Amino acid sequence: MTDETLTPGYENAIVGLTEDRRSLFINRTYFHLAAAILAFIVLEMAFFGLGIAEPMAYMLLSMGWLPLLGAFIVVAWIGSHIAHTTKSLRAQYIALGIYVLAEALIFLPMLHIAMSVSPEIVEKATIVTLVSFGALTAVAFATGKDFSFLRSFLMWGGVMALGLIVMGVLVGFHLGTYFTIGMIGFAGAAILYDTSNIIHHYQEDRYVAAALELFASVALLFWYVLRFFLSRE
Numbered sequence: 001m002t003d004e005t006l007t008p009g010y011e012n013a014i015v016g017l018t019e020d021r022r023s024l025f026i027n028r029t030y031f032h033l034a035a036a037i038l039a040f041i042v043l044e045m046a047f048f049g050l051g052i053a054e055p056m057a058y059m060l061l062s063m064g065w066l067p068l069l070g071a072f073i074v075v076a077w078i079g080s081h082i083a084h085t086t087k088s089l090r091a092q093y094i095a096l097g098i099y100v101l102a103e104a105l106i107f108l109p110m111l112h113i114a115m116s117v118s119p120e121i122v123e124k125a126t127i128v129t130l131v132s133f134g135a136l137t138a139v140a141f142a143t144g145k146d147f148s149f150l151r152s153f154l155m156w157g158g159v160m161a162l163g164l165i166v167m168g169v170l171v172g173f174h175l176g177t178y179f180t181i182g183m184i185g186f187a188g189a190a191i192l193y194d195t196s197n198i199i200h201h202y203q204e205d206r207y208v209a210a211a212l213e214l215f216a217s218v219a220l221l222f223w224y225v226l227r228f229f230l231s232r233e
Contacts, residue, residue, distance in 0.1 A: 025207055029198055032211035036100050037218070043104035044111060057112035060105070074162075075102045092208035099212055103219050110223070114230055125226040132225075133218055136188055140195035147196035150189050157186050180228045187221035 047053040114121040140147065161183060164175060194214045202210050 021204065025202070025204055025210075026198060028207040029202075029210040029214070032096070032208055033214050033218075036096060036211060036215045039097075039100050040104055040107075040219075043101065044107065047104070047108060048111075048115075053108055053112055056105070057109040061109045071106055075099065075106065089205065089208060092206070092212070096208055096212045096215075099216070103215075107219075107223070110226055110230070114226060117230070121229045122226065125222060125229050128225050129218065129222040132188065132221060133191060136191045137195055140192055140199065144199065145196065146200050147192045148201065150193040150196075154186070154190055154193060157189075161186065177228070177231055180224050180231060183224040184221065184228065187217055187224060190217035190220060193217075 044053075047056065111122065114125075161179075164179065191214070194210070194217050198210050198214070
């Protein structure tokens, strides 16, 4: 989550535009978010429908769960950095496409396990994620509050989470339910932060980057909600 394209007062910042242009930017952002989520679902259905989900899941699981958790965070950072540091709309689309594909692959092992245990787990996690996302979005838009102060918390929280994951790999301890609940809260804060930036700070031509950032936070929330439901089985 960088500030390079989120500078308040910049000539193209959303907060300084007319209401029509702000509405257009917001509509474009959420259209691309919906398209990214749909692409993610289609990819997962294709993996499972073609019968390649299981071997791919086992291949990824051979690395262990903790490296997968670390890869999830690192991929989010890389995708966000690429989207925010490029001025080309085409490059933003490429970054979004690559990120969605990477997330679809990283999700495979957990989705495969969840589907093997009970398809209802995925349904419950999806419902909780969508309801939570909707509620957080409503809070951000209804209050109009600038949640940019969460940036420091998210930066340090992400570093600490990655540090715990690395320690878990090296020492061999298990990151339990409390870590999962903490990461659900972290993802919720990220959604508030991203939504606030969409309302106030993004530049007008960065709606693809905004969608990527928000998709990353929604995916993070879904990942840990799904992980929580799996831990209850």
